[in-house]
Amino acid sequence: MFANFRQAMAWVHTWFGLVLGFVLMAAFFFGSLSVFDREIDRWAVPETRFPAQPMPSFDQVLWPVYQQLRAHPLDMAATARRVEGEIPHPDTLPLVSLYAYTTHRDPVLQIGGEFAIPNKPLDASDDHQHVHGWASIDPRSGTYLSQDKLQIGSEFFYPMHYSLHFHWQDLGYWIVALAGLVMLVALVSGVVMHRKLFRELFTFRPHKRTQRSVLDLHNLTGVVALPFHFFFAFTGLVIFAGIYFPLGETMLEPLAKQHQVLEAERTGLPHEPAGEAAPMASVDAMVVEAKRRWDLRGMPGEVGYLFMDHLGDANGYVSIYRAGNDQVALVGQGVHFKASTGEVLREDPPPTPVFAINEFLTGLHLQHFKHWLLRWLYVFGGLAGCVCIATGFVFFVEKRKKQLAGHSARLIRWVDALAVTTVTGMVVATLAILVANRLLPADLPARGLWEERIFWYSWLVMLAHALWRSKAVASGLISPAWREQSWLVVLLAVSAVLFNWIGTGDHLVKTLNDGYWPVAGVDLFLLACALVAACAAKILRRREGLQQPLSPRNSGLQDNLEVARG
Amino acid sequence: MGDVVLLLLAALSCHSGAVWLALAIRAHWRQVTGESAPDAATVRMLRILGAAALLVGLVLCLWADAPSMAVLVWIMYLALFAFITAFTLAWRPQVLKLWLPGFRPRSPLS
Numbered sequence: 001m002f003a004n005f006r007q008a009m010a011w012v013h014t015w016f017g018l019v020l021g022f023v024l025m026a027a028f029f030f031g032s033l034s035v036f037d038r039e040i041d042r043w044a045v046p047e048t049r050f051p052a053q054p055m056p057s058f059d060q061v062l063w064p065v066y067q068q069l070r071a072h073p074l075d076m077a078a079t080a081r082r083v084e085g086e087i088p089h090p091d092t093l094p095l096v097s098l099y100a101y102t103t104h105r106d107p108v109l110q111i112g113g114e115f116a117i118p119n120k121p122l123d124a125s126d127d128h129q130h131v132h133g134w135a136s137i138d139p140r141s142g143t144y145l146s147q148d149k150l151q152i153g154s155e156f157f158y159p160m161h162y163s164l165h166f167h168w169q170d171l172g173y174w175i176v177a178l179a180g181l182v183m184l185v186a187l188v189s190g191v192v193m194h195r196k197l198f199r200e201l202f203t204f205r206p207h208k209r210t211q212r213s214v215l216d217l218h219n220l221t222g223v224v225a226l227p228f229h230f231f232f233a234f235t236g237l238v239i240f241a242g243i244y245f246p247l248g249e250t251m252l253e254p255l256a257k258q259h260q261v262l263e264a265e266r267t268g269l270p271h272e273p274a275g276e277a278a279p280m281a282s283v284d285a286m287v288v289e290a291k292r293r294w295d296l297r298g299m300p301g302e303v304g305y306l307f308m309d310h311l312g313d314a315n316g317y318v319s320i321y322r323a324g325n326d327q328v329a330l331v332g333q334g335v336h337f338k339a340s341t342g343e344v345l346r347e348d349p350p351p352t353p354v355f356a357i358n359e360f361l362t363g364l365h366l367q368h369f370k371h372w373l374l375r376w377l378y379v380f381g382g383l384a385g386c387v388c389i390a391t392g393f394v395f396f397v398e399k400r401k402k403q404l405a406g407h408s409a410r411l412i413r414w415v416d417a418l419a420v421t422t423v424t425g426m427v428v429a430t431l432a433i434l435v436a437n438r439l440l441p442a443d444l445p446a447r448g449l450w451e452e453r454i455f456w457y458s459w460l461v462m463l464a465h466a467l468w469r470s471k472a473v474a475s476g477l478i479s480p481a482w483r484e485q486s487w488l489v490v491l492l493a494v495s496a497v498l499f500n501w502i503g504t505g506d507h508l509v510k511t512l513n514d515g516y517w518p519v520a521g522v523d524l525f526l527l528a529c530a531l532v533a534a535c536a537a538k539i540l541r542r543r544e545g546l547q548q549p550l551s552p553r554n555s556g557l558q559d560n561l562e563v564a565r566g
Numbered sequence: 567m568g569d570v571v572l573l574l575l576a577a578l579s580c581h582s583g584a585v586w587l588a589l590a591i592r593a594h595w596r597q598v599t600g601e602s603a604p605d606a607a608t609v610r611m612l613r614i615l616g617a618a619a620l621l622v623g624l625v626l627c628l629w630a631d632a633p634s635m636a637v638l639v640w641i642m643y644l645a646l647f648a649f650i651t652a653f654t655l656a657w658r659p660q661v662l663k664l665w666l667p668g669f670r671p672r673s674p675l676s
Contacts, residue, residue, distance in 0.1 A: 199593075201648065201652075202584075202587075202588040202594060202648060203593070203652065204653060204655070205656065206656050206657070221649070225649075227641045227645070326632065327632065328634045328635060328638070360634055364634075364638055369635065371631070371635060373573055373639065374635065374638055374639050374642065377639065377643070377645075377646060378642070380649075381645060384645070384649065
């Protein structure tokens with residue numbers, strides 16, 4: 001079928017890249033935004049615009065907060081589908097385990113817990129007898145944040161990055177995984193196809209014809225950021241390996257269960273409750289003891305993750321983990337206490353090599369560490385990935401513009417329209433949700449849901465617009481949709497900054513003066529985005545003016561001219 | 567986050583490394599100097615300088631942060647400065663003459 005290996009690789013690269021490139025584009029773009037998810041949250045939920053807070057006192061603040069925590073309606077509904085009978089009212093369900101998680105960038109605290117249910121599962125092998133509750137709270141006062149307020153960064157852009165918000169049968173995870181796998185394949189096949197990887201490492205010729213300069217940019221962004229692309233596609237797969245290879249819940253389930261029991265014996269952290277009630281000692285005192293132990297190890301720090309199991313039971317225990325500000329791993333150096341007495345059950349030894357490698361791989365992707373430079377470098381890597389994929393689409397279209405007949409014309413019109421939708425259209429949708437966030441009434445019921453709807457609908461409208469304007473592509477021209485959507489990006493980005501000013505009074509002069517970077521940074525980034533889009537629109541206008549439509553008669557002539565120009 | 571000065575020096579070092587490695591390539595040497603090709607000794611010198619500068623960049627990164635973090639910063643620096651170098655070559659190649667101090671174009675007769 002193929003004359004040589006390189007041609008075979010070119011086929012794989014072109015067609016797999018084209019089909020899954022659209023998904024990859026979303027993964028890279030929303031991944032890049034997720035690097036600053038907490039900062040986007042501050043922009044989107046103005047009442048949380050206060051400095052990052054350490055883990056609050058458990059005895060004073062958190063314990064009363066957990067008394068008010070209830071099973072989440074979403075998980076109640078999901079659990080109801082896999083158990084017999086009706087689940088009792090959430091107010092009556094006992095909390096059996098709880099957690100709290102924070103990082104150096106979080107003013108609000110994420111909390112959650114598991115509530116025991118008496119219902120039998122429909123599937124006898126399903127032993128997950130819990131419903132989950134979760135919430136964000138203000139750690140200064142212990143008040144709950146309204147669930148109607150969407151934290152756009154961490155609750156919308158970030159899950160979009162790995163699940164596309166496509167939850168039916170977890171299909172979103174699988175599609176993104178397939179795209180991640182294809183990314184790895186595209187990197188390898190791309191390197192095989194590239195004839196002059198080293199000689200053209202620094203080559204970008206913007207003044208040559210579009211097809212050439214676009215290919216240069218595709219190669220440049222692909223090759224210089226190759227380690228980044230490779231590691232992020234790979235570690236993304238590693239993070240969800242448990243979903244993609246659920247061996248512990250399928251073939252190896254008995255072994256996995258036995259492992260948990262043995263692990264509990266080894267660590268002294270009880271696997272099962274004892275069945276007798278017990279009071280709880282002061283958790284604040286346990287935190288003091290954990291911090292003392294970290295100091296002794298020469299690694300002083302704050303609490304990042306707090307976990308308690310078997311609440312109110314004699315076997316209850318409390319695990320306190322150090323926040324990973326200064327390390328790649330998210331958290332570490334766990335110290336575990338007996339909940340009823342406060343005695344230390346165990347102090348985690350340094351992780352084994354396998355565990356440490358896993359922590360490094362997942363940690364480098366999830367980046368909860370404190371390193372603002374590296375954070376920006378990741379944004380650069382992610383956006384380089386977006387440019388690489390987008391130029392791949394443009395190259396695909398440019399290369400085929402000269403062979404316009406029948407199926408081919410229809411194919412490239414679709415590819416071009418989808419490229420417009422996933423490049424400028426995706427930015428428009430992203431800006432639309434931010435503008436909606438500032439414009440929708442503050443007390444609108446299900447406000448977050450409306451914001452999400454506006455995101456999806458505006459994206460659909462961009463697809464319709466791109467398809468409608470794609471006729472030009474069939475004549476070998478640039479689709480005007482690129483330029484028109486670029487202008488829409490300018491309009492929306494500037495509006496978002498203005499509406500933030502009008503609605504909250506936090507304009508750039510104020511936020512920069514106060515050094516409040518989460519909001520100043522988002523505003524500056526929006527303005528930079530507007531500037532880039534305006535430049536792009538102007539260049540597109542000029543290029544459109546220079547082009548002559550191709551007719552079947554003069555296309556041959558055009559080809560000859562291209563050959564003559566070399 | 568590590569020492570800002572060290573990370574800036576590491577950035578400068580990695581940038582220089584990328585520029586020298588680029589100048590060792592004939593097409594880019596021509597863009598920057600206007601000469602057709604560097605001689606073999608110059609190419610060797612540029613490659614050694616480039617590799618050394620990248621290595622110094624790594625050492626500075628390791629000095630600034632814990633090794634696990636430093637490696638990530640360095641790899642991202644390589645990508646960023648290769649990219650910046652390529653863009654400078656595309657639009658302002660003469661700027662890169664800064665990395666060739668004391669360079670005199672050969673006279674056409676020699």
